[in-house]
Amino acid sequence: MKLYELPFARIILLSDSIxxxxxxxxxELNLTMVKQLHEFFLAHLHSPFSLLINKINAYSYDFEAQINIGNLSEIHAIAVIVYKIASQLNTEYLANTIPRADKWNLRIYSDRDVALNWLQLEQAQVS
Structure with a gap:
């Protein structure tokens, strides 16, 4: 497990593909930050890869970030851990309302271990 610090986020590599x-x-995530995240994922993870989004902190997205976040064909699955109903509603909005070229394979959880287990099962299907 490796920890990386970006100016706006922490990324923990849980495996070579998660x-x-x-x-x-x-x-407030903007397009530049989204591009930095995508570049990081492509440089550090084996494709296809999965993401565990831990929404322990409150943050927001500008319009360009909302449209572009997660738009990588290399992303296989996304598990989002939410701690508040507002985070859940925001995640559902991003997943279901914003037009995307590919529909996200996304699930929302309130328990990190359950979320990680689902991602590991999803990754096993493509490894």
């Missing part, structure tokens, strides 16, 4: 992302408190 990363946990924790965006810092109060950040």
């Amino acid at each position: 990363a946990e992302v924790i965006v810092n408190e109060g950040v």
Whole structure:
């Protein structure tokens, strides 16, 4: 397990194909940050890969970030851990309302271990 610090987030490599992302408190993600995340994933993870998004902190997205986040064909599955109903609603909005070229393989959880287990099962199908 390796920890990387970006100016706006921490990324923990849980395996060669699964990363946990924790965006810092109060950040407003913009297109530049989304591109940095995507570049990081492509440089550090084996494709196809999966993401564990840990929404322990409150943060937001600008419009360009909402449209572009997660738009990588290399992403196989996304598990989002939510701690508040607002985070769940925001995640559902991003997944279901924003037009995407490919529909996300996404599930929302309130338990990190259950979320990680689902990602590991999903990754086993493509490894």
